[in-house]
Amino acid sequence: MQTTSRTSRKYLATPIFGVLMGLVYLVAFSIGGSPLNGVIGLAVMVVFSGALLAVRGRIETVRGLLDHRDERISAIDLRATAVTALAMIAVVLVAFVVEIARGHSGWPYDMIGAVGGLTYLVAVIVLRIRG
Amino acid sequence: MRNDVRERRTAKGLSQGDLARRLDVSRQTINSIETDRYTPSLPLAIAIARFFGVTVEEIFHADHI
Numbered sequence: 001m002q003t004t005s006r007t008s009r010k011y012l013a014t015p016i017f018g019v020l021m022g023l024v025y026l027v028a029f030s031i032g033g034s035p036l037n038g039v040i041g042l043a044v045m046v047v048f049s050g051a052l053l054a055v056r057g058r059i060e061t062v063r064g065l066l067d068h069r070d071e072r073i074s075a076i077d078l079r080a081t082a083v084t085a086l087a088m089i090a091v092v093l094v095a096f097v098v099e100i101a102r103g104h105s106g107w108p109y110d111m112i113g114a115v116g117g118l119t120y121l122v123a124v125i126v127l128r129i130r131g
Numbered sequence: 132m133r134n135d136v137r138e139r140r141t142a143k144g145l146s147q148g149d150l151a152r153r154l155d156v157s158r159q160t161i162n163s164i165e166t167d168r169y170t171p172s173l174p175l176a177i178a179i180a181r182f183f184g185v186t187v188e189e190i191f192h193a194d195h196i
Binding site: 069070071072073 | 155156157158159160163169171172175
């Protein structure tokens with residue numbers, strides 16, 4: 001009982017986001033005085049986005065990750081995201097402790113950890129209220 | 132959760148890909164359901180049951196309940 005329209009263009013969201021991030025890299029590197037790195041960053045993101053679209057028709061998993069029409073692949077995506085978040089949390093915690101031990105303030109890992117913790121709390125509250 | 136999806140699908144002469152297209156899911160998902168590696172959501176279980184013209188209980192068997 002899938003409800004997403006067959007004509008949905010949802011699968012374009014990730015590639016478009018990738019290209020937009022590439023443009024952001026280009027602008028940021030240009031402002032920072034390294035436009036060549038910006039062009040490389042944009043090229044990498046364009047190639048990555050194009051590759052996603054190119055294999056979408058042949059690889060079910062990629063198609064499912066892009067359009068989220070398949071509940072099992074969406075569940076896999078969710079769990080993979082959770083595992084990724086755990087890895088990121090571990091890195092931030094270790095980096096924070098190392099920075100503190102070196103006599104530094106812990107910046108920016110303290111802020112990243114705080115944002116992560118608050119986001120988790122807000123997400124739990126909102127998801128609990130929504131049922 | 133055991134189920135009779137494979138038996139009912141083959142009885143209709145459908146491939147996993149055919150059933151996947153009819154239910155708007157991936158062939159991998161049909162395969163995972165048939166091999167008891169994935170328990171579908173209630174909406175998908177109902178869609179599968181409706182497709183075969185049976186109730187959910189007739190096609191999915193929760194032994195531990």
